[in-house]
Amino acid sequence: MQLDDAVRGRRSIRTYRPQPVPDDLIDSLIDLARHAPSSMNGQPWTFTVVRDAALKRRLADIKNQYCPAEKRAFRADFMIDAAALVVIAVDRAASHDRAVENGVLAAATFMLAAHAHGLGTVYMSAFRDDEPAVADAVRQLLGMPAHVLPISILPLGYPDEVPPAKAIRPLREVVFHERFGQR
Numbered sequence: 012m013q014l015d016d017a018v019r020g021r022r023s024i025r026t027y028r029p030q031p032v033p034d035d036l037i038d039s040l041i042d043l044a045r046h047a048p049s050s051m052n053g054q055p056w057t058f059t060v061v062r063d064a065a066l067k068r069r070l071a072d073i074k075n076q077y078c079p080a081e082k083r084a085f086r087a088d089f090m091i092d093a094a095a096l097v098v099i100a101v102d103r104a105a106s107h108d109r110a111v112e113n114g115v116l117a118a119a120t121f122m123l124a125a126h127a128h129g130l131g132t133v134y135m136s137a138f139r140d141d142e143p144a145v146a147d148a149v150r151q152l153l154g155m156p157a158h159v160l161p162i163s164i165l166p167l168g169y170p171d172e173v174p175p176a177k178a179i180r181p182l183r184e185v186v187f188h189e190r191f192g193q194r
């Protein structure tokens with residue numbers, strides 16, 4: 012798939028076919044994601060592939076438990092139907108004070124790679140600076156050491172939905188020249 016098509020075609024997928032995703036396919040997506048940029052080229056990330064049903068349930072419970080009140084209608088239970096949950100975490104010591112950016116860029120790269128290979132994902136935060144308990148709970152559940160910071164949880168599976176078309180803000184609205192607000 013051409014990069015333009017992957018960028019335009021990627022959508023959040025929250026319904027998955029009950030079909031396993033081969034380990035070597037997940038490995039190939041991680042192989043691509045580890046080419047993401049990182050501060051000082053620290054490459055601080057790890058990708059924990061969670062397939063165990065009980066662990067998937069616990070991760071969904073963590074997302075539900077710490078969901079902000081205004082987002083409670085958007086439950087995380089669909090996560091348990093994903094073939095795998097890929098938890099991206101970063102080593103703080105190798106992050107050069109840019110832990111979140113490093114993790115998110117790897118996640119974005121992974122999501123595009125997944126779409127390009129016919130798989131669906133959706134970005135879910137494992138880290139929120141207003142609620143450190145989320146990352147603490149994920150870290151504890153997956154046995155990560157204290158210096159490792161979970162950033163993202165990416166459900167992964169073969170899509171069983173076609174999301175409705177999404178309106179994209181007009182280019183003119185988001186592009187300025189030389190000064191903010193200048194068109």
Ligand SMILES: Cc1cc2nc3c(=O)[nH]c(=O)nc-3n(C[C@H](O)[C@H](O)[C@H](O)COP(=O)(O)O)c2cc1C
Pocket residue numbers: 021022023024025085133134135136174177
């Ligand atoms: C930082 C961030 C957090 C998100 N958290 C959730 C989430 O908790 N649950 C969920 O279903 N989708 C979540 N999403 C997915 C967004 O809802 C989705 O990207 C957005 O609606 C645009 O749709 P698209 O991804 O299909 O283009 C999150 C996306 C981002 C970037």
